[in-house]
Amino acid sequence: MPERMGGAPSKRVTLLGVENLTSKLVAQALALEGVLTSIVVTSRSPATRRLRVRARRRGTLRAASFAACIGVSRVLYALRGGRRRAREILQEIGLPPEWPAKVVRTNCADVNGPDCRQALVASKPDLVVVNGTNIIRPELLGSVKAAFVNTHTGITPDY
Secondary structure (H helix, E strand, C coil), X not given: CCEEHHHEECCCEEEEEXXXXXXXXXXXXXXXXXXXXXXXXXXXCCHHHHHHHHHHHHCHHHHHHHHHHHHHHHHHHHHCCHHHHHHHHHXXXXXXXXXXXXXXXXXXXXXXCHHHHHHHHHHCCCEEEEECCCCCCHHHHCCCXXXXXXXXXXXXXXX
């Protein structure tokens, strides 16, 4: 296994993300560190579908709470300039707002579907970095012997 910083062996890192700017930012940063070995891009189901599923599984009140949370977070993300800030970060480190060119990328329809599971297993990751996907079922989590780290955008206070 190749070595990197401090003589520690490098790990095979797979990004499991969606087609958006923040996933591309995470991919570029991991590629810059030399640890990203593959990318699995999934489609995100529409918020209306996720809302119907939540209402059926957890009740109308929880679904309404979920809808309010989505609405507030989208407004705050826009007010705080989330996309603009992601582009600024990429520009600051000199990287384009696109997927890293030299990293294998696989597209799949559903994060919990067989095509996604197959792509993840084929990547043989030591670590899976998750960004922006739908909720991942235990079957996918158990399909590889790797740690999963979830990242997501959030509102950071001003300091």
